[in-house]
Amino acid sequence: MSIAKVLYVEDEPFLAQIVSDGLRSSGYEVSHVADGQIALQYFINERPDICILDIMLPMKDGYTLAKDIRKINSSTPLIFLSAKTLTEDVIKGFKSGGNDYLRKPFSIDELLIRMESLLNRFPKQANDHPEQKQLVYEFGNCRLDTVHQLLKTISGEYPVSFKETSLLEMMLLHKNQVLERQTILLKIWGDDSYYNTRSMDVFLTRLRKLLKDEPAIQIMNIRGIGYKLICS
Amino acid sequence: MSIAKVLYVEDEPFLAQIVSDGLRSSGYEVSHVADGQIALQYFINERPDICILDIMLPMKDGYTLAKDIRKINSSTPLIFLSAKTLTEDVIKGFKSGGNDYLRKPFSIDELLIRMESLLNRFPKQANDHPEQKQLVYEFGNCRLDTVHQLLKTISGEYPVSFKETSLLEMMLLHKNQVLERQTILLKIWGDDSYYNTRSMDVFLTRLRKLLKDEPAIQIMNIRGIGYKLICS
DNA sequence: TTTACGATTTAACTCTATTTAACTGAGTTT
DNA sequence: AAACTCAGTTAAATAGAGTTAAATCGTAAA
Incomplete structure (x- = not known):
């Protein structure tokens, strides 16, 4: 797969900066949006390969945003990031169409590996590209x-x-x-x-x-x- | 989907009982095994729809077991349950073929929703239709x-x-x-x-x-x- | 149920790729 | 030149793989 596009919706600027940088330095193309309302527009226009959503957002909370995204597209992976730690919040996240839910604080590396998992980016074997080596x-x-x-x-x-x-x-x-x-x-x-x-x-x-x-x-x-x- | 079969590998009897009961009362058919070596046999014979693996096991640890399972079958969802909380353990879990990683202690409800999510993402297939293989x-x-x-x-x-x-x-x-x-x-x-x-x-x-x-x-x-x- | 047969496993032995060990020599540093 | 380190050679040890035959297992026919 070519470079994956990420839509990252987060309203806390400081965290947003750190995470965006982390993703970019791992080779992702990141669009960061701070507002749930605008995020949906971005989703429609940019067609990202994966979305990372905070739950607490101005205008439109993460659950609602996820449901809206799912009305348009049922397959793009969605990951929730949230400070809410209750199990019921996690369940709400999955019920609204999320594919994973990470509690804050989280490590960037864990986010990355979970993204890779959702994007099926594991090098299955060396067999994947039967590299045309000289025989x-x-x-x-x-x-x-x-x-x-x-x-x-x-x-x-x-x-x-x-x-x-x-x-x-x-x-x-x-x-x-x-x-x-x-x-x-x-x-x-x-x-x-x-x-x-x-x-x-x-x-x-x-x-x-x-x-x-x-x-x-x-x-x-x-x-x-x-x-x-x-x-x- | 019909009743999903779960292979649950856990060596701590008390926890195993609680989790098995929880899964059964949610309608899953559960096979519980306490040993990594035997678990592989079960996997081959029972063809479960999803596996839940503890990491610390006698005989064969969860990572190794996951890798062995992946050599036989690349699509059955695998969830790790572990008391190991370090990010690097999580990464090891995903790298060895896992699809999710839950830190102990975890809530049964969270386990259930994550299982459901994975079962939807990998709809039963590979096992049921042994894909039109060449004759x-x-x-x-x-x-x-x-x-x-x-x-x-x-x-x-x-x-x-x-x-x-x-x-x-x-x-x-x-x-x-x-x-x-x-x-x-x-x-x-x-x-x-x-x-x-x-x-x-x-x-x-x-x-x-x-x-x-x-x-x-x-x-x-x-x-x-x-x-x-x-x-x- | 017993027998007979083919399929598979077990056993004993052989062979060989790779590693380990012990020793030799060649280039560098002091 | 002495001391040292790195590299080369050879032989022995080890562990992985191959072969053959005998033992066992499972199934179907008698």
Whole structure:
């Protein structure tokens, strides 16, 4: 989804400023309105993706506003923010069409996560965007097939393990550039603890051994920083 | 909607009794379980319409349980109930697949209205209509008929068992993507205990044997993670 | 109810990717 | 040059995965 538009209705200017800033710095486009009457106009004109409503408002209270919005649109998520803590107020909030109800004071982070939840913005899996990554790499006289995990060199074709494939692929994506050790570790191993660095060394040895017959290809170490894969 | 089934996971007996009674007197059908490990079994067998999970549980905590449930089913609403009040716990709850998070102590009425809200937002469906799933899959030179449980390969047509069919079908639904072992186990076997993984290995061997004459089709292992079915 | 059979699980064993360990060497700092 | 840190090599240990066969389970026919 592109940038989500938020309609935020709140009459207390100080809080409104803090929350608006918080939302904006998380990438939302925020329209702030202080009055319930005007808010409905905004809703109609701006078609926000989500609304955040205070309950106590001048002219038209939050419950009424929510009901009015629901007459026009039944699906846009509505979150109530209120200092009213009684259960019956919460129930009134849901009955008037709200989808969530946060008691003041609340944390911005909690508001954000609840908004995301209502907007279904959780990255389901990496599967969502089957990113069009390259499957086969040619370099020097070699070829790495990341699908079948095969490395063809001048001296033959060898099956390589998943980690070997990942490591070589990562270097190929940065060939002739410096690639930091830590970057590799974090990406492939998930953390850069001592034993994982030792483990990576072992894999480097294996890759170097596989590529030893290709004089034009070298994995160079840059001490204290990382590696550079030299190849055409 | 007919009577909604609730799976309620809570290890504190006194609270569990109160909440269960409250839900029942509001017309819900409640299954109460005190243990996270067993809860997953219940989920698979009972197919509840909504789940209410405590966070602190013996055997398997609420977050982990939620993640496991999400591997099997992505739409059933999940509500966390917890004495943990920190924002970061709330965020963890949503990140692990929860749809709402209520801090203890909470009022039964608030729980009820939030349940109702979620049940309206995710109208019963996924479970009732096991969405028009594909019955026959074509891949490479093969064809899997899930109705008659027949696998046609280049070398003939073979009857396959229910588990073989399910396993292959699941891989086909994720072909050329990484599919986690645990996801398969939870979905097909219902739990990921040791012997089930061994059993799955046996089925993989059988599938690989059946598909061995199709060089373009391979079930590749990604150690520590899962499998990838390579095919067109 | 018993038997027979196929489906699935359990068991025992093998193989292999990855990690751990121990040691060696190379570049840096003092 | 001594001391130190980082990196490379090799081998052993571990844990994940694969294979095969035997045991068990469940169901339908006898």
